[in-house]
Structures are given as C-alpha cells and as structure tokens.
Amino acid sequence: MNRPMVPFTSTYLSGQESVYLQDALTRPAGAGGFYSQRCETWLENSTKAGRVLLTHSCTNALELAAILLDLSPGDEVIVPSFTFTSTANAFSLHGATIVFVDIRPDTLNMDERAIEAAITPRTRAIVPVHYAGIPCNMHAIMDIANRHNILVIEDAAQGVGSQYQKKPLGTIGHLGCYSFHASKNITCGEGGALLINDKRFIGRAEILHDKGTTRAQFRAGKIRQYDWVDIGTSAPPSELQAAYLLAQLEQAEEINKQRVALWGLYQKKLSPLVKKGMLQHLLPPKDCSHNAHIFGLIFSTPEMRNLAQERLQAEGIQTALHYQPLHRSPAGQRLGRASGSMIQSETLPDRLLRLPLWPGMPSCTMDRTFDILDHMLNNSLTA
Ligand SMILES: Cc1ncc(COP(=O)(O)O)c(C=O)c1O
Known part of the structure; x- marks a missing residue:
C-alpha cells in the first residue's frame, strides 16, 4: 500500500x-x-x-x-x-x-x-x-x-x-x-x-x-x-x-498548543532510543516554555544522520537539515571572526536532523519514525 x-x-x-x-x-x-x-x-x-x-x-x-x-x-x-x-x-x-x-x-x-x-x-x-x-x-x-x-x-x-x-x-x-x-x-x-x-x-x-x-x-x-x-x-x-x-x-495559542502536543508525542515515542544513548533531542531548560517550532534530533555521527534522513525519506517522511556554521562561510570569514573554540558549531550541525512537525500531522508519523530509527540504530550496533 x-x-x-x-x-x-x-x-x-x-x-x-x-x-x-x-x-x-x-x-x-x-x-x-x-x-x-x-x-x-x-x-x-x-x-x-x-x-x-x-x-x-x-x-x-x-x-x-x-x-x-x-x-x-x-x-x-x-x-x-x-x-x-x-x-x-x-x-x-x-x-x-x-x-x-x-x-x-x-x-x-x-x-x-x-x-x-x-x-x-x-x-x-x-x-x-x-x-x-x-x-x-x-x-x-x-x-x-x-x-x-x-x-x-x-x-x-x-x-x-x-x-x-x-x-x-x-x-x-x-x-x-x-x-x-x-x-x-x-x-x-x-x-x-x-x-x-x-x-x-x-x-x-x-x-x-x-x-x-x-x-x-x-x-x-x-x-x-x-x-x-x-x-x-x-x-x-x-x-x-x-x-x-x-x-x-x-489562533497562535491553538497553533502552538497543537505543536507542543505533537512535540511531546515525539519525545515520548523516541524516549527508548534516547534512554539507550542512541539519540539526543533538543530540550528546553526547566524554567522555560517553548512553542515546539522544531523537533531536532542529534545523532552520534553525520553518517548516522544521513542514513536516517535517507531511510525516513524512503518511507515517505520528509525531514530537513539546518544551518552550516557562519564563521566558516565565505561571507562570515570576510565580515567577521570567531572567538574561542567553535567545536560545537563545527560538529553538531552535521549530526542534526529536523523531523516533520505541523498542526494536523497524523500522530502515526511518530510510530513510523520510531520504527524506522529503532530498526536502523539497533541494526547499526549489531552490524
Ligand atoms: C534565527 C533566524 N533569524 C532570522 C531569520 C530571518 O527571518 P525572515 O525570513 O523573516 O527574514 C530566520 C529565518 O528563518 C531565522 O531562522
């Protein structure tokens, strides 16, 4: 089907x-x-x-x-x-x-x-x-x-x-x-x-x-x-x-409420993989509330992130990468300078994947996402 x-x-x-x-x-x-x-x-x-x-x-x-x-x-x-x-x-x-x-x-x-x-x-x-x-x-x-x-x-x-x-x-x-x-x-x-x-x-x-x-x-x-x-x-x-x-x-309150509910579902569904240390996701600090603009996953390596994107795409789930560090961009090098270590900016973007998230998104997307990632991550460990 x-x-x-x-x-x-x-x-x-x-x-x-x-x-x-x-x-x-x-x-x-x-x-x-x-x-x-x-x-x-x-x-x-x-x-x-x-x-x-x-x-x-x-x-x-x-x-x-x-x-x-x-x-x-x-x-x-x-x-x-x-x-x-x-x-x-x-x-x-x-x-x-x-x-x-x-x-x-x-x-x-x-x-x-x-x-x-x-x-x-x-x-x-x-x-x-x-x-x-x-x-x-x-x-x-x-x-x-x-x-x-x-x-x-x-x-x-x-x-x-x-x-x-x-x-x-x-x-x-x-x-x-x-x-x-x-x-x-x-x-x-x-x-x-x-x-x-x-x-x-x-x-x-x-x-x-x-x-x-x-x-x-x-x-x-x-x-x-x-x-x-x-x-x-x-x-x-x-x-x-x-x-x-x-x-x-x-409608802002309603829009954000629906997004936060979906964000929470992702968090719950993916928690077994997070608990096993296979994945990390962005988390708001305790004293903050957030609008669930992005559900961002961090994989252990860029290769795993790329594989996850390919597997999800193959199963009809669109995901997105995000910014590359500006201090390394041609304009950033010309118009600015970096201060101190930039290790996180240089490594994390290549391990980041944004999952689909929008009001009305079917909640079975989370189950499918979990199944695909669970299968991929567990097989990669036993391979
Ligand atoms: C962090 C950040 N700043 C600024 C902008 C620019 O916003 P706009 O497209 O409304 O100019 C964006 C757009 O995505 C953004 O993500």
Missing part, C-alpha cells in the same frame, strides 16, 4: 485568513491601516513589549535594530555561528564586524559562557538566537550585557509564543525580532516584527520604520504634515499581509 508523503512542514489555516483578506480588499491596501494596527496592538498586548512595529520580515526587523545601534566601522556585534544568515548580515550591512561565538550542545543556542571572552572595547551588542523556539539563558546574557553596558537584540525569529521564566521571548533584551515567514509557527508568508522594550528607542524606531519620516506622528494626529527627519527604510508590510497575519495571531 502506498502511504501518503508526510511533508516537513504545512501551514495551519484557521479559515479566518480568507475572511480578513476579503475584508482587507475593501479597505485602503497601503501600510499602517486597520489590520496592521490590530496586529501591532495584539502583539503589544500579548507580549507587553513597549512598542511593536510590523515589518516585512525578521531580517527587516534585525536591520532596523542595527540602524538603531548607530554603528561605526570597527564596532563589533556578537552572534552565534549556528544561525540563519540574517542574524549576522543585518549588522554587517550597517557596518559592524561580526564576532562569532560557539553554541551549547544541549539547545544549540549561543553558549553564554563564551560571550565574555568575545567582548572588546568595540563590542556594541549581543544577539542571542532562540533556536527552535527554545530560550537562551537570558539571565546570564542580560547580566553580561548590563555589566559591560552593551545592548541585547533577541533574534526570536523562531520564538513567537515561547517564554523564558514567564517572559515572552523578544521582550527581555533591549530589542526583539520576530519572523512570520512561511516556515514559522505563525505566518503571513513573509513578515516580521520589531519589539521595542527599551523605551529610549521607540521614537527613532518609528521614524526609521517609515522612510525616515515623522509619518507615525502624523497618523496619530499629532502633527499636520510629516517631514523627512532621519535615515530610514520602508519596513511596514501591506494591509493584505497584516490581514492574513491577524487571523494567524488570533
């Missing part, structure tokens, strides 16, 4: 997306209208961030954060090597030298113990990435940043709905960045948000967000005409994206 293919990811649609999109067609489609304001208010209410600005992408939000830093050539920004290009690129684009640090083997997040050695008199910011929606050790990171008087910009692209010690990711650093890309739990195809937690940045962020103008004040009825007052970019998405996004945000 031919089994249907299990895709790696699939977007949850509540049905309200098309209702809001139809309604958006009857309104002015430009940025900053009814749906954009509702999304920003929803995010402000649910995260308690001082101000939230919708953007075209998380990349776009990170770039706004970089402009807010007022970087000069030679200034340095610390980022983990195991991340998406945008985490580093946004700051390179605005003149910073990127200083890469290693990751922790349990969460694949920035290793907070590596940060202090990477700090120099030119360090301006630390950019922790909450990989898989699993929180970084924000207590340690904020402590280091405060002691050295540097800023923290959370790359919470994958962390919408996760919490660190009861605080939403993206609201702990001075600034936070979300992604609503199609690959994320909550999506509008391409989208993002800048969370401004340090109130000093709100006024300028609103100006940079809208082409360097005072249009936000004009929209709020505070001035009669808006003016060009600073550099800026065109960050606000259209009302069509915002209408789609609002429907998703209103």
Whole structure:
C-alpha cells in the first residue's frame, strides 16, 4: 500500500485568513491601516513589549535594530555561528564586524559562557538566537550585557509564543525580532516584527520604520504634515499581509498548543532510543516554555544522520537539515571572526536532523519514525 508523503512542514489555516483578506480588499491596501494596527496592538498586548512595529520580515526587523545601534566601522556585534544568515548580515550591512561565538550542545543556542571572552572595547551588542523556539539563558546574557553596558537584540525569529521564566521571548533584551515567514509557527508568508522594550528607542524606531519620516506622528494626529527627519527604510508590510497575519495571531495559542502536543508525542515515542544513548533531542531548560517550532534530533555521527534522513525519506517522511556554521562561510570569514573554540558549531550541525512537525500531522508519523530509527540504530550496533 502506498502511504501518503508526510511533508516537513504545512501551514495551519484557521479559515479566518480568507475572511480578513476579503475584508482587507475593501479597505485602503497601503501600510499602517486597520489590520496592521490590530496586529501591532495584539502583539503589544500579548507580549507587553513597549512598542511593536510590523515589518516585512525578521531580517527587516534585525536591520532596523542595527540602524538603531548607530554603528561605526570597527564596532563589533556578537552572534552565534549556528544561525540563519540574517542574524549576522543585518549588522554587517550597517557596518559592524561580526564576532562569532560557539553554541551549547544541549539547545544549540549561543553558549553564554563564551560571550565574555568575545567582548572588546568595540563590542556594541549581543544577539542571542532562540533556536527552535527554545530560550537562551537570558539571565546570564542580560547580566553580561548590563555589566559591560552593551545592548541585547533577541533574534526570536523562531520564538513567537515561547517564554523564558514567564517572559515572552523578544521582550527581555533591549530589542526583539520576530519572523512570520512561511516556515514559522505563525505566518503571513513573509513578515516580521520589531519589539521595542527599551523605551529610549521607540521614537527613532518609528521614524526609521517609515522612510525616515515623522509619518507615525502624523497618523496619530499629532502633527499636520510629516517631514523627512532621519535615515530610514520602508519596513511596514501591506494591509493584505497584516490581514492574513491577524487571523494567524488570533489562533497562535491553538497553533502552538497543537505543536507542543505533537512535540511531546515525539519525545515520548523516541524516549527508548534516547534512554539507550542512541539519540539526543533538543530540550528546553526547566524554567522555560517553548512553542515546539522544531523537533531536532542529534545523532552520534553525520553518517548516522544521513542514513536516517535517507531511510525516513524512503518511507515517505520528509525531514530537513539546518544551518552550516557562519564563521566558516565565505561571507562570515570576510565580515567577521570567531572567538574561542567553535567545536560545537563545527560538529553538531552535521549530526542534526529536523523531523516533520505541523498542526494536523497524523500522530502515526511518530510510530513510523520510531520504527524506522529503532530498526536502523539497533541494526547499526549489531552490524
Ligand atoms: C534565527 C533566524 N533569524 C532570522 C531569520 C530571518 O527571518 P525572515 O525570513 O523573516 O527574514 C530566520 C529565518 O528563518 C531565522 O531562522
């Protein structure tokens, strides 16, 4: 019998997306209208961030954060090597030298113990990435940043709905960045948000967000005409994206609840292999809740990981690899430098495999995954 293919990811649609999109067609489609304001208010209410600005992408939000830093050539920004290009690129684009640090083997997040050695008199910011929606050790990171008087910009692209010690990711650093890309739990195809937690940045962020103008004040009825007052970019998405996004945000709790349930099922099904030491999976720290963005398995060798991907694919289960370390990439070598040992960043990505995870995914996928991996791992030991 031919089994249907299990895709790696699939977007949850509540049905309200098309209702809001139809309604958006009857309104002015430009940025900053009814749906954009509702999304920003929803995010402000649910995260308690001082101000939230919708953007075209998380990349776009990170770039706004970089402009807010007022970087000069030679200034340095610390980022983990195991991340998406945008985490580093946004700051390179605005003149910073990127200083890469290693990751922790349990969460694949920035290793907070590596940060202090990477700090120099030119360090301006630390950019922790909450990989898989699993929180970084924000207590340690904020402590280091405060002691050295540097800023923290959370790359919470994958962390919408996760919490660190009861605080939403993206609201702990001075600034936070979300992604609503199609690959994320909550999506509008391409989208993002800048969370401004340090109130000093709100006024300028609103100006940079809208082409360097005072249009936000004009929209709020505070001035009669808006003016060009600073550099800026065109960050606000259209009302069509915002209408789609609002429907998703209103279902965010349900979407993440379903993902967390499936994540827990994977954990339970695969626990015999984990207990035997044949496999490891990413695990959130005790005082954190996570949004189950990724179920990531770590195999003992790259060969085992590759074999697992081939076997699962042959049985109709799609999986995915993830980032290669940026400090070794051509741009990373040109635009940054590594600080300290990078052993985890250099070895773990080749042993990492992401399993399919999406609301509505049939739970028998976990049984099939377990059977395939159990067979493969036990046979490899006896071979
Ligand atoms: C950690 C991280 N940062 C930034 C981004 C960029 O997000 P966007 O595609 O919304 O620009 C991504 C996208 O996958 C990501 O995973």
